[in-house]
């Protein structure tokens with residue numbers, strides 16, 4: 671394994687992975703939310719940014735923004751054959767995301783939970799009588815939060831490198 675890390679290690683993947691990125695309820699209002707947590711980027715700009723990062727990594731991004739969980743479930747069921755891994759910002763549905771977690775499980779593909787803000791901080795401010803946590807984290811490959819749009823970049827780079835490593839391991843063991 672080459673441990674001489676340089677920024678050029680963020681180069682193209684030799685496998686044209688397809689990553690499905692899902693933004694859940696209220697992410698459609700990005701750009702009009704609390705700027706101290708979400709900055710000023712809007713959802714269209716986020717989508718373009720993710721697609722540009724994907725192109726720089728040599729992979730394909732397919733994306734969905736939806737306020738209804740049924741729309742998200744339908745999209746996962748439709749895309750599961752062509753998508754290699756998922757990035758999801760469950761946003762307003764993270765505490766009741768069992769249906770989505772299960773749809774990902776049925777897809778057989780890993781998912782990276784990703785948030786703009788630090789959600790532990792959000793939960794800490796909820797009523798002490800309400801125990802809140804994400805229903806997605808326990809089965810996620812990874813959890814990235816608090817880095818605004820760069821949480822998506824971190825998830826993307828990590829996911830692509832993990833997929834590449836798994837592909838290389840599978841082919842070496844043949």
Ligand SMILES: O=C1C[C@@](O)(C(=O)O)C[C@@H](O)[C@@H]1O
Pocket residue numbers: 695696697759760761762763784785786787788789792
């Ligand atoms: O809608 C959102 C967005 C969010 O997922 C984020 O990206 O920081 C954080 C959630 O707590 C919140 O409900």
